[in-house]
Amino acid sequence: MAADSYEDVVKNKESIPALEVAPQDLYHAKSFWTKYIFCQDAKVIGIQYGLTAVAIGLVGLVSSWLMRMQIAFPGLIPMDAAQYYQLVTMHGMIMVVYLLTALFLGGFGNYLIPLMVGARDMVFPYVNMVSFWVFFLAVIILASSYFVPGGPTGAGWTLYPPQAITSGTPGGDGLGIVLMLVSLAVFVIGFTMGGLNYVITVLQARTRGMTLMRLPLTVWGIFTATVLALFAFPALFVAGIMMTLDNMLGTSFFMPAIIQFGEKLTHEGGSPILFQHLFWFFGHPEVYIVALPAFGIVSDLISVHARKNIFGYRMMVWAIVIIGGLSFVVWAHHMYVAGMNPWFGFFFATTTLIIAVPTAIKVYNWVLTLWRGNIKLTLPMLFSIAFIITFVNGGLTGLFLGNVAVDVPLSDTYFVVAHFHMVMGIAPVLVILGSVYHWFPLITGRFLNERLGKIHFWVTFIGSYSIYFPMHYLGFMGVTRRYFEVFEGEAFTYSITGINQFITVAALVTGAAQFLFIYNIIVSSKFGKKAGKNPWKACSLEWRTKDVPPTHGNFDKELPVVYRWAYDYSVPGADEDYITQDTPPSAVANARAEQT
């Protein structure tokens, strides 16, 4: 059997390309343990990842409540400075690494990649299963640091040495910092196992007809983010190992000569700046590891719910790839005030501002997709629109902070807090929430409750703006972040206490709305309105499974064959306003869809 080349397929639209991927040999679980606990089905693993991430994420949410209480109403909840710093640290690390990264890549990646590329499972289901359990172990190690003497580390989520491992910092001379570093190293190992799976599934296990340029943007986002993670996490891993050695064995990788309480410590000759470089070599790609899946997913949500093809698909793909590449050469813009050579600042400011170009392309394309679309204000669409607005807001403040001269006075103020929460906190979370509303009918076969969802959306959207808009003002006034107590004084032109109390109330309400969301999920998974097959009339393959919710092996006896991209909405001449990816051209002969 001669292999048809890609060109032949394009010319002869009906022909099916020769099969290059051998049928996957799946292990079908027989017992409860292999079906639900040590399960090799990517969909179950995705849900396991999601639930674990949300569970530890709730710890991060409650941490932020307690922090806000201390800032606005000091004394109401008794805590000392050390506990406050522990809350700050754990909130940051949990939210960035254990919630967002794990949820986007481990959760959505596992669930959606095999379905969307038309594969039966990830390429190595066993490794995938181990990946989750190693991640679970990392979460357990992290959570255990709450229960050791001295408590978890309070070094700030950036864990800068020398303060992170000296006494005086909460958890610095106890087990807190060690458990944090070990947990991160374990996380990296677990993630690498999963990440290799995601990358190879996208590159080597697509179904027939599924070219890279026909992939839904969700897959492109998660795929690129996974590649970033595979190349960025090593820096965190190595930095974690070296700091553990500094702490446990008394080496001096990051520790210069220090005099503490009049006594010279045994360390000498290390480079604290080295840690910052390593941390941000991981830390900046990490921002895009969280953002790129959100970019991809939101593109799909907008396209489906505006019944219009995504504007500039190729541009969107290349923008994702270019952002991913650039994210490796901007890391030191987090270190303008760290005492590095000022010429570096100039270089990194330039590369940082260049990122504005591909990101702006993406924003324009989202807006142009909406333009004259048949916009359905469903919950996923509401969250998507909210994402675009929030991302633009957060992105614009990024321009302030990317410039050295403007950044220096704004460093370590609430302006920075507002910026990164807008751009990599609220914006991706809005996408997560929107995509849960979107894919819940696929995962459970039922819709989430719309009325509760609307309440959830408006409280979350208005609430998060109530939290973070005032923070920009606080930052401009020079209120520094990470302060246990904020003093009123002549430095501030008007009362900041009022603003802080307003923010705290908004944070409590917004957080509470998330519990409403969780309640909605629990109740709707049992009693929600039945959704049936493909309730959103989407084109991509995840809705074309044999059963809804999809079972192990995803598709019917034959894998679907793909003839078009994932965005054939409202095609002129077609009977329906969408043409699924596996619809052969002969079935929609009247449609004037371009060959993609």
Next chain:
Amino acid sequence: MEESSSSVQVVIPPKESFAKEWSSDQKAFKGVPWGKAMMWIFLVSDTFVFSIFLISYMTVRFSTKNEWPNPSEVFGLHVGQANVPLLLIAIMTFILITSSGTMALAVKYGYEKNRKMCGYLMLATAVLGASFVGMQAFEWTKLIMEGVRPWSNPFGAPQFGAIFFMITGFHGTHVTIGVIFLFIMTYKVFRGHFDTGKRGFFTSQKSDYEAIEIMGLYWHFVDLVWVFIFAFFYLW
């Protein structure tokens, strides 16, 4: 097993240009098995790990105030009356690179389904690797006897010992993992698992001789990393 799919013939398309292969469907790397592609990506990721170790080493070497010890003296051996610099390291390097050769031959015989030759060469690779780890243990012991510790050493900058134990330790761990898998593979080759396609104990996937090549990729990578460690740490 999907019975209906197994009747469909799987083809490997002819070689095309890079752009054509990447814009085609199903596979970006044509004819490359999943495991092999996965190992390659893993090795790129692992390259970042070792690069960062080496870059950190160079940074710390510049940041420390104390003088950096002279590696050819520290790593010298007394042979008879003479002091031979880097003798042990030279032997270790020779052994590791030799093991790369035996590994490459094992891959060749594996694909020729020459079970015996493949097995013997795998065994040779494993033994060479194990002797490398053994010599590294000897080197560690020698230096520890001379008073080198992660936090200090009698020769100069305390970072010298820290870097030495960390980087050679991390590389040694890689070699050890490799040796363990080499022995497992050798066993599987001699038992004929790759000929019969016996299913893996954990993964339940069929064994195939391509596993030897994937093992080989990892082994050559570990050797290559050693060359860089040798150049940047021992020779510089």
